[in-house]
Amino acid sequence: MDDEPLALINMEKKLQEFDTIEIVKSFSTLNDLLTEGPTLDIQVAFLDVEMPGMNGLEIAQLLKQWHNNIYIVFVTAYRDYAVQAFEIQSLDYLLKPISKSRLETTINRIQELFQYEKKLPPLQHIEPSLKIQCFGGFNVSFNDKIVHWRTVKTKELFAFLFSHLNSHIPRDTIIDALWAETEYKKARVQLHTTISYLRTTLSTLGYVNVLHYANGCYTLQLEEFQCDVLDLEQLLKQKEETEELDIEKAETFIDNHQGDYMATLDYPWINSKANFFNNQFTILLNFLVEHYTATHAFKKRELTLLLSLDYSPYSDKIIQQLIQHYIEVDNRANAITIYNTFRNNLLTELGILPNLDTIELFNTISKNK
Structure with a gap:
């Protein structure tokens, strides 16, 4: 669509040079578009920006109401609208006069999108094709292939x-x-x-x-995607609503856990999110410890507590739980070792001692030599 007839003819000629392009209809006036536009079977619209009645940006919004998946390409002599054009999800922004090579780049992009759409199976299937890993980094894969940005x-x-x-x-x-x-x-x-x-x-x-x-x-x-963060949230939500933790899913999640939230990335905005989701992971570990204690699964409890300590190495609470565990399973040597390691780490790395409750718990072991 272009209100200048010569520009419209010129654009038609350029597009006709591409065998894969079929020009369904051309418009030079808004009235004609309003009359025929809603019933047309179109995939891509090439729009001038400066036009009377409604400009190209407004027409693009109208076309998207009529054809939800339409691609928009703006063709204009003005650079000033580029930002607004991308805000309304245009595929490309071509400046007049348009060279054949530049138009070819746009056509190739369109063809690439259509080829992917033809190859892709429907998104409604049991195992989502899109997988997003947030713990340990940020990795996105589709059909088990890493997405390249x-x-x-x-x-x-x-x-x-x-x-x-x-x-x-x-x-x-x-x-x-x-x-x-x-x-x-x-x-x-x-x-x-x-x-x-x-x-x-x-x-x-x-x-x-x-x-x-x-x-x-x-x-x-x-x-229709799978994400480790959402898996964790769903586990905790189910626990809150039913007071029952899905142990099998929780254990699978722990086995597949890769590390702290987006741990390998140096994005300044991550910290608050990372603190929240790392804390959610700690909550899941705590629920598992409670379950293993209730079911007398002592080996699993020990391994879960040691994993908790890996993620919270300065936690007096976890050390106390580990000491209590080793007392319960009659392994005093491990209790002493884990306390001394914890104490030395605090002194070396933070310059502090364990809190009084932890020290008193350890002293009870020492007195019972």
Whole structure:
């Protein structure tokens, strides 16, 4: 669509040079579009931006209401609309005059997206194709193959949005988190470029229109995926609602646990999330310790307490539980060893001693030589 007839003819000629493109309809007026647009079977729209009545940005929104999965490509002589164009999920932004090589790049992107859509099975299956690992790092795989990101920032942006899944995140909040050291105008452009890369990557995996922009906020909405963080939350939620822990699932989760939340990443925004989810993992370990104590599964209790100590090496509570465990199973030597190691670590690394309760518990062992 273009209100300039010569520009419209020129664009048609350029598109007709590609065998894989079928031009369903061209429009030069808004009235014609409003009359025929809703009933057309179209996959891609090439839109001019500066047009009377409704500009291309507004028409793009209208087309998305009519055709939910349509791809939008803006064709304009003006750079000023690029940021707004990417905010409404455009596939590309072409500046006039358009070279054949530049248009070919756009066509290749469109073809790539369609090829992926044809190859992908429906998302409704028992084992989700998309798997997201947050503990121990941040790894995303699809059909057991690691997802490759266009840029480092694309991966970080997905990690940030995923950590706020289904929440409305103000654009400036994202900029402050990911581009805090960048001048605001440049940061905004970088954000929209990265958003475009992220949308393309997700679309190639079959996740189309899952990243939304409205009222100055971005929202990531995903379905049909597996994630270790959500597995943990579901385990704890079930325990809260039923007062029963799914021991088999909990043990499987512990066996597959890779480490602290996004442990290998140096993102400045991670800390608060990491503290929360690492604490959730500790809560799960505590529930397992309670279960093993009630069922007299002493070896499993010992291993779970030792694992808890790995994740909370300065915890007096865990050391006390371990000492009590070794007293109960009549292994005084291990109780002494674990206490001395704990005490030395505190002195060496923090310059402090165990708390009084821990010291008194150890003294009871010492008195019973």
